[in-house]
Amino acid sequence: MSEPRRVIVVGGGLAGLAASARLAEQGLAVDLFSLVPVKRSHSVCAQGGINACNEVARQQGFSEWMHMDETLYGGDFLADQPPVYEMTHWAPKIIDLLDRMGVPFNRTHEGFRDLRLFGGSLFKRTHFAGATTGQQLLYALDEQVRRAEAGGAVTKYEHWEFLRPILAEVDGATRCVGIVAQDLRTMQVRSFRASAVVIATGGCGLIFGKSTNSVSCTGAAAARCYLAGAWYANGEMIQVHPTAIPGADKCRLMSESARGEGGRVWVPKTKGDTRHPSQIPPAERWYFLEERYPKYGNLVPRDIASREIFDVCVNMGMGIGGENMVYLDLTHKPREELDLKLKGILEIYEKFAGEDPRDVPMKIFPAMHYTMGGLWTTFTPEERAADPVMDRDSGRQRVTGMALGATNTMQTNIPGLYALGEVNFAYHGATRLGANALLSCIFDGLFAGVGIANSARDEAPDPASLAADVFDAPAKQEQDRAEALRARARAGAPDPEVNPYLIAQELGREMTDASTVVKTGERLEQALGKIRELKDRCARATLADASMWTNQNLAFTRGLSDMLRLAEVILAGGIERKESRGSHYRLDYPDRDDANFWKTTIAEYDADADAPRISYRDVIAPMVEPRARTYGKTQSAPEAVRQPETPAPAAS
Amino acid sequence: MPNATSQNGTVEDPAAPGVGRTRTVRFRVKRCDGPGKPSRWESFDVRVAQGEGANILACLQRIAANPVTAEGAKTTPVVWDAGCLEEVCGACTMVVNGRARQACSALIDTLAPNDGDEITLEPMSKFPVVRDLHVDRSRMFHTLKRLKAWAPIDGLYALGPGPREQPARQQERYAYSTCMTCGCCLEACPQFRLEPQPGRWDTAFVGANAIGQTLLFNEHAIAGELAPDRLDEMLAPGGVSDCGNAQNCVKVCPKEIPLTDAIAAIGRAATIHGLKRFFAR
Amino acid sequence: MPDHDRPAPFMQRHHFLLRRLHSLAGIMPIGVFLMSHLTTNSSVVWGLVNANRIPEGHAGAGTFQHEVNFIHSLPYLILIEVFGLWLPIAFHAVLGVYYATTGRPNHARYPYQDNWRYTLQRISGYVGVLFIFYHIATLRWGWTFLIPGGTQWEAQYAASTLAMALQGGGDGLTTPGLLVSAGYMVGVSLLVFHLANGLWTAAITWGLTVTARAQRRWGLVCAGLGAAMMVMAWSAVIGFATLDPAQARLAEEAVNRGHADPAHVEPAEILTQNPEGGRP
Structure with a gap:
């Protein structure tokens, strides 16, 4: 028997682990690279749950088709539809699989999986394990990969950093045949050969400074693929989560499940009311989401909730005590129920804010949370007869899903280079619905893993047959890049002008201010100018650590340079998209413009200009026609707002 | 840095509300x-x-x-x-x-x-x-491998739902499943010692987190199939009997996992398993 | 280096069994013996209730002598001692010291009550081993050179010779005698703690008390038992350290002659309540 083909997986979160487990099962040898021990990947931070049609919801009128429709509607119809079709139809099977792996999903009295309500849906369709569902799913997949590792099929490279994909001309076409990576302890740089390379490195929250993301979510890996020629799609689609706890180092997520379990968002009706929240009677509270969206209430999609909170705080000046904060209130729920379903997140609030949210309403504000955009990926559509059960609400005879096992599934524009999970642009369009992220990551790994295995086995050239120089040259370039950074190192604080940490702070502030909840063309242009300045300063950045052992200073500075390139992609996409769609809200273009922008933004790196080139591709939408995305919004109720010392009009 | 065109209100400014001296x-x-x-x-x-x-x-x-x-x-x-x-x-x-x-x-x-x-x-x-x-905590992950801390499922294909589970049991397992392998319980344990040599990891005390994980997996219908293997490890040198009952683990655990309950439960299971093994051999 | 060819050392092959036997030995026979031993020895105090049955000398000493006589009447005493006591104690002690050396107490950094008991369990073990060795060597094996005053303990004069051994001779409490008595005080206290705390941890080790609440409840039982044993231990040590050997000798001789029997109760005696206390 010949040696199995090797596949490199970069990233050990849900997508990377699901892919690794699937590839190992398919008989391939997997080299798994991760900045952190995979069990500490950012997927642990996901809290609320994972969506899937289930028996209860089905009997209430829900279906896989409706799950797809909700996802497309939530994403403002920007997502290609066949991948979303396939994902939502696989979802129940994925829940079953996770259940077999031992995920401690919350249970009903009878021992069935319990469900909760989540944003963007009128049906309970979200499975959950306390309020640490991401952690529980990650651990389950981590366990399966550990099992494969014990069996010899998976080799882990933890505390290794992916530096670039290695491309080679094979039969007249450019292919990805391996990667260059660095051991962050020994600082050794070396190349690895592979029949396929999977990028599963998550989002880019750190570009925005304080986000809800982990410190490893720099987006640098995606940027490095982009710099190597991979297309980056819909970069401007960044999700701002409405409920986060602002902190000095990051904004901690307060899960949507808090609202799914009955949490209510409000501000005092009287501007500048300084009373303790428990002293404010219900009639003097403005539940603005419930009033503006009678149908969905507090569970409108995140971009909408964020904009409403923003509107109330910034435009109307109605935030708590005049600050940019609103209350998220769970105090009306019984403690036992809260502990059973939300303990994990309530403890986070208690630890970091110092108040017990079971007794006192939480103070929250929106924060950057998720990267809908990402590396552009493709697939093979597969037309088939509609399923009478799953698609009963579609009114269609034929539907279009993805072909299982197709070798281009979730492949970037570079053959042999795949992108899975948050790092790709598929599934979520212009806004991701809560509890769809865990699903898309696991689905990607399990579904695309089959195609990637086929590609590595049947299509890809044997990497051993390629000349050594193909691998040595890029490794040498990365070695030189690291050496060049090290050569500029001297102990002590660098000049602020070239201090990488201060440049990163400026980047975060600029991006948060210019390109999150509301945007304007002018402000985005200004930010782009700022990024160019930061790029110039970063090129001269001075390190304080010259050592060749666990030099975090070097890795940080190198990553910063790549983050700045991705920031340009995000801004350029935002400037060019002269409409408002989902999370992308332009004050100067407040309406959706399907005629001109019902399109996928493609950013391609122009090496000569060191800047992105923006183009568009049509959205693949064979099933659902776009419709207005209102979530039943009524006219907001400013008349319900009291000015100080004015007698109260009746609350609506 | 707030400027004239600031529109998304960063919380970074030193003059942010609520920030004092x-x-x-x-x-x-x-x-x-x-x-x-x-x-x-x-x-x-x-x-x-x-x-x-x-x-x-x-x-x-x-x-x-x-x-x-x-x-x-x-x-x-x-x-x-x-x-x-x-x-x-x-x-x-x-x-x-x-x-x-x-x-x-x-x-x-x-x-x-x-x-x-x-x-x-x-x-x-x-x-x-x-x-x-x-620090390098790879020993903890090595121990999880040694304990076969996984459910030996038949594969990743759709084979129907998992076992039904009563809420009380789910709650018990969930508590142990929130273990984030941080190592606080080991750092505070007087019986757990620094072992830089991987060759000695399999005979030195495994510590509370590993015992908690043993209980977590033994309690699940599918993962529990490997319970005898895990208990063999718990009987071996470095297993549950090396616990000194100082109970620091449960006090420093940031997730408040009932680690000492697990130690007692695994102690009981190990006693029974040891007797069975003694009489079956 | 793992030794693949050689079988694992004995200690490793039987690791769990030895750990459990170590735990078991501490309770049975050692723990059970300690309880009965303290009951016997504290009779120097509670035996005073027999004042009406032991006419001469110190009634506690007489009662104690009576108990000792009973023990020494047991057949094959030496075999009981060697296999029922000395070997189990040696087994428990040797393994215990070995196990204790595998830990690194850290009560300074983590000053929880449970952790203090962890440390104290090990200290009491170390001190206990030394104390038991001294106790057996001096009193049972006759290593009188270790006793201030050089008293030879004799079974037929159990109380008086023990008192002299603790007091540094027969002429009242000397300074070296005070040291021996204080040493006894410390030694028995630590051993009582070691047993009570050992009973508490054994219940976890064997998996009898699985929840924190059960452990707390059993902890109260162990603490109660420990307190009772502590009272007996202290009363025994204080009783012998303050016992007048001459008074003790009188009572011993009476008991040995058969003129006094604190265990023997005749119905008539209860009825007549002989005020003289002596037997006809």
């Missing part, structure tokens, strides 16, 4: 350049504002941006391990003022409320130091 906090950091290198102490003064919500990691970030000691000597940024910053990944565990905990949830306003207050940071002592505050 600033003070200086002194950090004494035990540093080490790498395995086999000597340790040394360095002090850093960090400005912290009351009410800004700063934690130890925010201060380490400030030190990284300004790596100058309290005495004015130029040095290198302190190396530390961090991930989620919200106490679910376990990465940033270190010894803060003599006690193992996550640095992310160690808030400065609580630990050092007054100007001039001091905080000491040390790497965990039960794991080999990589550099400064960053």
Whole structure:
């Protein structure tokens, strides 16, 4: 028997682990690279749950088709539809699989999986394990990969950093045949050969400074693929989560499940009311989401909730005590129920804010949370007869899903280079619905893993047959890049002008201010100018650590340079998209413009200009026609707002 | 930096509402350049504002941006391990003022409320130091492999739903399943010792987290099929009987996992398993 | 280096069994013996209730002598001692010291009550081993050179010779005698703690008390038992350290002659309540 083909997986979160487990099962040898021990990947931070049609919801009128429709509607119809079709139809099977792996999903009295309500849906369709569902799913997949590792099929490279994909001309076409990576302890740089390379490195929250993301979510890996020629799609689609706890180092997520379990968002009706929240009677509270969206209430999609909170705080000046904060209130729920379903997140609030949210309403504000955009990926559509059960609400005879096992599934524009999970642009369009992220990551790994295995086995050239120089040259370039950074190192604080940490702070502030909840063309242009300045300063950045052992200073500075390139992609996409769609809200273009922008933004790196080139591709939408995305919004109720010392009009 | 065109209100500005007076906090950091290198102490003064919500990691970030000691000597940024910053990944565990905990949830306003207050940071002592505050905890993951801490499912294909489970049992398993492999229980355990040599990991005490994980997997219908294998490991040198019942583990666990309950339950299971094995051989 | 060819050392092959036997030995026979031993020895105090049955001398000493006589009447005493006591104690002690050396107490950093008991369990073990060795060597094996005053303990004069051994001779409490008595005080106290705390941890080790609540409840039982044993232990040590050997000798001789029997109760005696206390 010949040696199995090797596949490199970069990233050990849900997508990377699901892919690794699937590839190992398919008989391939997997080299798994991760900045952190995979069990500490950012997927642990996901809290609320994972969506899937289930028996209860089905009997209430829900279906896989409706799950797809909700996802497309939530994403403002920007997502290609066949991948979303396939994902939502696989979802129940994925829940079953996770259940077999031992995920401690919350249970009903009878021992069935319990469900909760989540944003963007009128049906309970979200499975959950306390309020640490991401952690529980990650651990389950981590366990399966550990099992494969014990069996010899998976080799882990933890505390290794992916530096670039290695491309080679094979039969007249450019292919990805391996990667260059660095051991962050020994600082050794070396190349690895592979029949396929999977990028599963998550989002880019750190570009925005304080986000809800982990410190490893720099987006640098995606940027490095982009710099190597991979297309980056819909970069401007960044999700701002409405409920986060602002902190000095990051904004901690307060899960949507808090609202799914009955949490209510409000501000005092009287501007500048300084009373303790428990002293404010219900009639003097403005539940603005419930009033503006009678149908969905507090569970409108995140971009909408964020904009409403923003509107109330910034435009109307109605935030708590005049600050940019609103209350998220769970105090009306019984403690036992809260502990059973939300303990994990309530403890986070208690630890970091110092108040017990079971007794006192939480103070929250929106924060950057998720990267809908990402590396552009493709697939093979597969037309088939509609399923009478799953698609009963579609009114269609034929539907279009993805072909299982197709070798281009979730492949970037570079053959042999795949992108899975948050790092790709598929599934979520212009806004991701809560509890769809865990699903898309696991689905990607399990579904695309089959195609990637086929590609590595049947299509890809044997990497051993390629000349050594193909691998040595890029490794040498990365070695030189690291050496060049090290050569500029001297102990002590660098000049602020070239201090990488201060440049990163400026980047975060600029991006948060210019390109999150509301945007304007002018402000985005200004930010782009700022990024160019930061790029110039970063090129001269001075390190304080010259050592060749666990030099975090070097890795940080190198990553910063790549983050700045991705920031340009995000801004350029935002400037060019002269409409408002989902999370992308332009004050100067407040309406959706399907005629001109019902399109996928493609950013391609122009090496000569060191800047992105923006183009568009049509959205693949064979099933659902776009419709207005209102979530039943009524006219907001400013008349319900009291000015100080004015007698109260009746609350609506 | 708020400017004329500020539209999304960053919370970074020092003048942000709710942020009060600033003070200086002194950090004494035990540093080490790498395995086999000597340790040394360095002090850093960090400005912290009351009410800004700063934690130890925010201060380490400030030190990284300004790596100058309290005495004015130029040095290198302190190396530390961090991930989620919200106490679910376990990465940033270190010894803060003599006690193992996550640095992310160690808030400065609580630990050092007054100007001039001091905080000491040390790497965990039960794991080999990589550099400064960053340690190598691969032994914990090795132990999970040895314990077969997984459900031996038939594969990733759709084979129908998993076993039904009563809520009480799910709640019990969930508690153990929140273990983030941070190592606090091991750092605080008088029986768990530093073993830099991987060759000795399989005979040295496994510690509370491994015993808790043994219970977690043994309690599941599918994962429980491997319970005899796990109990064999628990009977072996370094297994559950090496516990000294100091019960520090349960007190330092940031997730409040009932580790001592697991130790007793596995002690019972091991006794029965040992008797069975004795009479079946 | 793992030794693949050689079988694992004995200690490793039987690791769990030895751990459990170590735990078991501490309770049975050692723990059970300690309880009965303290009951016997504290009779120097509670035996005073027999004042009406032991006419001469110190009634506690007489009662104690009576108990000792009973023990020494047991057949094959030496075999009981060697296999029922000395070997189990040696087994428990040797393994215990070995196990204790595998830990590194850290009560300074983690000053929880449970952790203090962890440390104290090990200290009491170390001190206990030394104390038991001294106790057996001096009193049972006759290593009188270790006793101030050089008293030879004799079974037929159990109380008086023990008192002299603790007091540094027969002429009242000397300074070296005070040291021996204080040593006894410390030694028995630590051993009582060691047993009570050992009973508490054994219940966890064997998996009898699985929840924190059960452990707390059993902890109260162990603490109660420990307190009772502590009272007996202290009363025994104080009783012998303050016992007048001459008074003790009188009672011993009476008991040995058969003129006094604290265990023997005749119905008539209860009825007549002989005020003289002596037997006809």
